[in-house]
Amino acid sequence: MCGAPANQVDHVVPGDDHSDANLQALCQWCHTHKSSSEGGTAAALTRVRTDKPKPAHPALED
Ligand SMILES: [Zn+2]
Known part of the structure; x- marks a missing residue:
């Protein structure tokens, strides 16, 4: 999916x-x-949104 070894x-x-x-x-x-994300979609709708940045994918970093 991302190019990293599966x-x-x-x-x-x-x-x-x-x-x-x-x-x-x-x-x-x-x-x-x-x-x-599959398991958390429904729960996420009721969850208070935080503005934490998503962690970067390790394979996509320099
Ligand atoms: Zn990946």
Whole structure:
């Protein structure tokens, strides 16, 4: 996804579909952020917004 070496397998559509078409390789950083956004969307709507900057992807830094 980002060009960093992948060490995680992610479900493209979260659920019980473990077919190759629904799996993709991600690095740990991308997987963590994708999964946390999937699980946190509903909760985020009720959460007070903070203006913390998003951490930069390690593979995209100099
Ligand atoms: Zn990545």
